[in-house]
Amino acid sequence: MxxxxxxxxxxxxxxxxxxxxxxxxxxxxxxxxxxxxxxxxxxxxxxxxxxxxxxxxxxxxxxxxxxxxxxxxxxxxxxxxxxxxxxxxxxxxxxxxxxxxxxxxxxxxxxxxxxxxxxxxxxxxxxxxxxxxxxxxxARPRAAAPAGLRAGGVNVPFGGAETSGDAWAWVRSGERTTLMLADGLGHGPEAARASTAAVDALHASAHLTPAECLRHLDTALRGTRGAAVAVAQVDSGAQLLRFAGIGNIGARLQEGDRWRALLCRPGIVGVHRPGTLREDRMPWAAGHLLIMHSDGLPSRWTPPADPGVLCADPAVVAAVTLRDAGSAARPVRDDTAVAVLAPTPRDRR
Structure with missing residues (x-):
């Protein structure tokens, strides 16, 4: 968990x-x-x-x-x-x-x-x-990021709890790199069990497209309370981003000077999956960056504007996003996770 x-x-x-x-x-x-x-x-x-x-x-x-x-x-x-x-x-x-x-x-x-x-x-x-x-x-020095990509994130449990019902993970298969964020329904240990099941299932789904991955995760999460899940996948060879999601996961794609919102379908993975899954496809270029977050983050948050942040470690981008989107006037009401997928610095140029 x-x-x-x-x-x-x-x-x-x-x-x-x-x-x-x-x-x-x-x-x-x-x-x-x-x-x-x-x-x-x-x-x-x-x-x-x-x-x-x-x-x-x-x-x-x-x-x-x-x-x-x-x-x-x-x-x-x-x-x-x-x-x-x-x-x-x-x-x-x-x-x-x-x-x-x-x-x-x-x-x-x-x-x-x-x-x-x-x-x-x-x-x-x-x-x-x-x-x-x-x-x-x-435990040992890490390898260089594959395919010119890197990912990172931060996770904050609700109310100082020991476990978070949110989780993120990423996997690679050939030229496909896949980032997933899961938000177990509610919060607490049972929500964490659902998001952990999604992470475990993702590692067996690295070769699947986002829509196929969500179908696989829907089966894997049966018996849990379910989760909102979004899956983004970059095909480095085709310079293509695929995205599909179910439930209340937010996602924004930076395309140069503008940000595009990526939408998830209503439903709960493992409980109620839509009959059809839309998979959005769009170009992935060196200047792009993807931020995904659970609903613990306010829906109307402003993406970081400082170019220095957007070129930083993805986990730093996630932490700055989390910090600047929250305030004492908007108390967190759920677990909150932010995950970021970005090119390595040399590939952003």
Missing amino acids: PRVWDVPVHDSTRVRDARVAAEAAATLAGLDSARTAAASLVATELATNLLKHTRGGQLLVEIVPAPAPADRASPVSFVQIAAIDHGPGIADVPAALSDGFSTASSLGAGLGTCRRVADDFALHSVPGRGTVALARVG
């Missing part, structure tokens, strides 16, 4: 909670003692930064798929640590990432060390709007 540690960092006791969460996630992901220590250091430093420089923020620790899925191979997991805040931002990001630049009362490691010990590290900050710092730590 999608296990997520959502740690609000507003006082010094929460720094310890962040470290404990990272160590628990590392154990669950099967990391050895050295990589567990790396995850612990990163979580402690990022939590300390939130406390000292932003008057608090949110630290999300979760186990995520590898940024580069192997061809029909067993999934590889990473511990992902995301620090999200609405603080003053960082005026000089390169200086903040340099070795020796450390926060007061921290471990003295600094963000530069965090970047070095993590398998992936990304930092996006805008003065006056806030910062997202994100790291992934795995």
Whole structure:
């Protein structure tokens, strides 16, 4: 089930909670003692930064798929640590990432060390709007992203629960790369069981088109409470994006300077599947980017406008989208997941 540690960092006791969460996630992901220590250091430093420089923020620790899925191979997991805040931002990001630049009362490691010990590290900050710092730590160095594509996401359980009813995953088969987001009906353990069943079924469906995949998932989710599911697939050889979805999953495709909304059909996968499934097809080009999200995100959210965000790690794009779409005036009423599929930086040009 999608296990997520959502740690609000507003006082010094929460720094310890962040470290404990990272160590628990590392154990669950099967990391050895050295990589567990790396995850612990990163979580402690990022939590300390939130406390000292932003008057608090949110630290999300979760186990995520590898940024580069192997061809029909067993999934590889990473511990992902995301620090999200609405603080003053960082005026000089390169200086903040340099070795020796450390926060007061921290471990003295600094963000530069965090970047070095993590398998992936990304930092996006805008003065006056806030910062997202994100790291992934795995059992072994990751492979390069296949077919010029990469994916990432963030997941927030409702009400600080241990498990989220939302889940995302991605798989590859030849030139087809498929991203799926599932939102189990409601929230809690039974919703998580439905979305986990969708993830498990996806790994046996890498060769199928999105519409075919949804039919397969509909059978796999029988016996669960069902889920809303969207499936997007990029055929790198044909430069084609296919999309199909059932239920209340939002999706927007960036096409140069404009965004296109992609629509899902009404229904519940595993409970009530439409008799016919529409599969949208459209060109996929180097400048495109796809954001999918569950209904925990407000329907009327504004896509990130900063080109620096859209060229960032997909999980950073997801975290910024989540942060900027929410506010205290719009409390979250459900689990919330955001997943992003994008070209690698060299292929966005």
